[in-house]
Amino acid sequence: MxxxxxxxxxxxxxxxxxxxxxxxxxxxxxxxxxxxxxxxxxxxxxxxxxxxxxxGIGGGQIAVSVSNDAITESEFITAEDVQAVREIDTVEGVNVSESYDGETVTGKGNFSIMLTAEGPDAKLLNNSEMKYGNYFGENEIEEGKNVCVISDADAKRLFGTDDVVGMNLDITCYDSSKSFRIMGVTTQKENGTFVSYTYDGMPVAVNIPYSSMEDLAGAADEFYSLTIQGDKTLDSQIIADQVVHVLEKRHQCAGEEYFQVQSFQDVMxxxxxxxxxxxxxxxxxxxxxxxxxxxxxxxxxxxxxxxxxxxxxxxxxxxxxxxxxxxxxxxxxxxxxxxxxxxxxxxxxxxxxxxxxxxxxxxxxxxxxxxxxxxxxxxxxxxxxxxxxxxxxxxxxxxxxxxxxxxxxx
Known part of the structure; x- marks a missing residue:
């Protein structure tokens, strides 16, 4: 030594x-x-x-979509399926999302619209922060109310101000027109890394209850996919298995692989x-x-x-x-x-x-x-x-x- x-x-x-x-x-x-x-x-x-x-944005979220085999057999996710999934103990919210192209005319000019028909838990799943008013929920879905939610940036593009709660927005989609009352304005969350950007010519994003689309676009209560907010403390795969089990039981298609799952955990x-x-x-x-x-x-x-x-x-x-x-x-x-x-x-x-x-x-x-x-x-x-x-x-x-x-x- x-x-x-x-x-x-x-x-x-x-x-x-x-x-x-x-x-x-x-x-x-x-x-x-x-x-x-x-x-x-x-x-x-x-x-x-x-x-x-x-x-913070999408933790615990699970996307369930209908496979090509299910579409061939005309097995879509229904409004009753959505309600059944919402009743699972480990599920905190469910949202459906179907998009349509439309247009509107305001005092600021003509605008293309990306119309998104959503479910009762849209606010939770979108992680939205309200600036004015409220997001539509279960009551608006059940009654099929003609209401909508837009962002503060899009509100300024359409009307020159973001304080637009109570104003009407006339939307044309598939040669049909309907007036929607703006019931809420969202804003980008501060301190977020993932910021949404807008530019001239970009379609205006308008979110509405899916039940209000039937008269406008002839859409039925059938969906290709749904997004689920599960309990963040649990393994996403466990929740996904429970959701698929409920859907397969309702559609009597166990083992047919009609429903495909992708969890946010897998993406991360x-x-x-x-x-x-x-x-x-x-x-x-x-x-x-x-x-x-x-x-x-x-x-x-x-x-x-x-x-x-x-x-x-x-x-x-x-x-x-x-x-x-x-x-x-x-x-x-x-x-x-x-x-x-x-x-x-x-x-x-x-x-x-x-x-x-x-x-x-x-x-x-x-x-x-x-x-x-x-x-x-x-x-x-x-x-x-x-x-x-x-x-x-x-x-x-x-x-x-x-x-x-x-x-x-x-």
């Missing part, structure tokens, strides 16, 4: 005696470790923020996997600098062996073992990479916080770097391994020097 401490002491003295050269030797290790830690931390922080915001998992692959690839590219840094360590250690040939000869002539000489140079290589690794870790963490701060200011959301103790530990361990691996050859070369030949060199 005392011998090892002596080797470390000698290595530190040699590093201090050649500060400039030692720093340049460590530079590749510093850059490599800092890059990997910064990239992984930024990637984890971005992923965590995305998951948080996406979960796919996004996380994609982001993880990108982060891993960029980290791998950044990690190449560790290889370059390791080669730099080996080159400098070879120079050090050449410079200290006479010292090695004296030590061996005085009885120093080959293993002692080898451990001396391995200790020096390891210490160089450990110091470089520690500096790289500090710079990597600082860089992660700095870059995340810039990103937060530029895209309008708060990103906190996901600093992982595991990544830091692996980075430290890897930097040590690089030093030992690339220090083996110079150490062996020094240990194999003949004392007589070493003493002859100046």
């Amino acid at each position: 005392g011998g090892l401490f002596e080797y470390i002491k000698m290595a530190v003295q040699n590093i201090r005696a050649n500060k400039g050269r030692s720093f340049l030797t460590m530079l590749g290790i510093i850059i490599g470790i800092a890059s990997v830690i910064a990239i992984v931390s930024i990637g984890e922080g971005t992923k965590n923020q995305m998951n948080s915001e996406i979960d 998992q796919s996004m996380n996997e994609m982001l993880g692959m990108v982060t891993a690839f960029i980290s791998f590219v950044a990690g190449i600098s560790l290889l370059v840094g390791g080669i730099g360590v080996m080159n400098i250690m070879l120079v050090s062996v050449t410079e200290r040939t006479r010292e090695i000869g004296i030590r061996k002539s005085l009885g120093a073992k080959t293993s002692s000489i080898m451990l001396q140079f391995l200790a020096e290589a390891a210490i160089l990479t450990v110091i470089g690794g520690l500096i790289g870790i500090i710079l990597g963490i600082l860089a992660a916080y700095g870059i995340c701060s810039v990103m937060s200011g530029s895209i309008g959301m708060t990103i906190t770097p996901g600093i992982s103790p595991t990544v830091i530990f692996v980075a430290t361990l890897f930097s040590c391994a690089v030093g030992v691996f690339f220090g083996i050859y110079p150490a062996k070369k020094a240990a194999r020097l003949s004392p007589i030949e070493a003493l002859r060199r100046n």
